[in-house]
Amino acid sequence: MSTAPLVGIAMGSDSDWTVMEAAAQALTEFEIPFEVDVLSAHRMPAEMIAYGEAADARGLKVLIAGAGGAAHLPGMLASVTPLPVIGVPVPLKYLDGMDSLLSIVQMPAGVPVATVSIAGARNAGLLAARVLAAHDPELRSRMKDFQQQLNEQATEKGKRLRA
Numbered sequence: 001m002s003t004a005p006l007v008g009i010a011m012g013s014d015s016d017w018t019v020m021e022a023a024a025q026a027l028t029e030f031e032i033p034f035e036v037d038v039l040s041a042h043r044m045p046a047e048m049i050a051y052g053e054a055a056d057a058r059g060l061k062v063l064i065a066g067a068g069g070a071a072h073l074p075g076m077l078a079s080v081t082p083l084p085v086i087g088v089p090v091p092l093k094y095l096d097g098m099d100s101l102l103s104i105v106q107m108p109a110g111v112p113v114a115t116v117s118i119a120g121a122r123n124a125g126l127l128a129a130r131v132l133a134a135h136d137p138e139l140r141s142r143m144k145d146f147q148q149q150l151n152e153q154a155t156e157k158g159k160r161l162r163a
């Protein structure tokens with residue numbers, strides 16, 4: 001199996017990692033190779049644009065981008081790559097992540113970012129897995145197994161409550 005990264009996880013600061021590592025964890029569970037980078041839209045704009053422009057040619061298939069506050073990273077990456085971009089609003093000290101959420105979700109028509117919930121990095125990883133699974137029957141089968149496990153866990157919790 002190729003170990004070349006298929007998913008790029010980018011974040012505005014290393015301080016975002018405590019939230020973003022859940023995306024990496026989900027990809028690891030599905031044995032999907034990924035890479036991780038810090039790319040601040042405001043502190044290193046040239047590097048951020050270069051990363052976005054090169055991502056497709058480097059073989060990445062999906063980008064996951066997390067940022068907090070004035071969270072421009074996901075949208076700016078989406079503006080320079082044809083790849084699907086999943087945005088993760090990272091909550092900071094103030095405003096409970098609403099600033100990050102609105103910065104990421106309110107994209108202009110023509111430049112989509114698939115925004116997950118505030119601090120929803122695990123779902124970002126799972127969504128990236130589903131995007132890849134669309135063209136990978138074996139991965140799709142593992143996703144179905146995962147969904148079955150979720151069902152069984154929820155069913156079990158209900159049984160325990162009723163007991």
Ligand code: RP5
Pocket residue numbers: 011012013014015016040041066067068069070090092
């Ligand atoms: C954003 O500013 C980053 O994505 C991070 O969420 C926030 C704070 O960054 P640091 O000051 O912790 O580096 O661009």
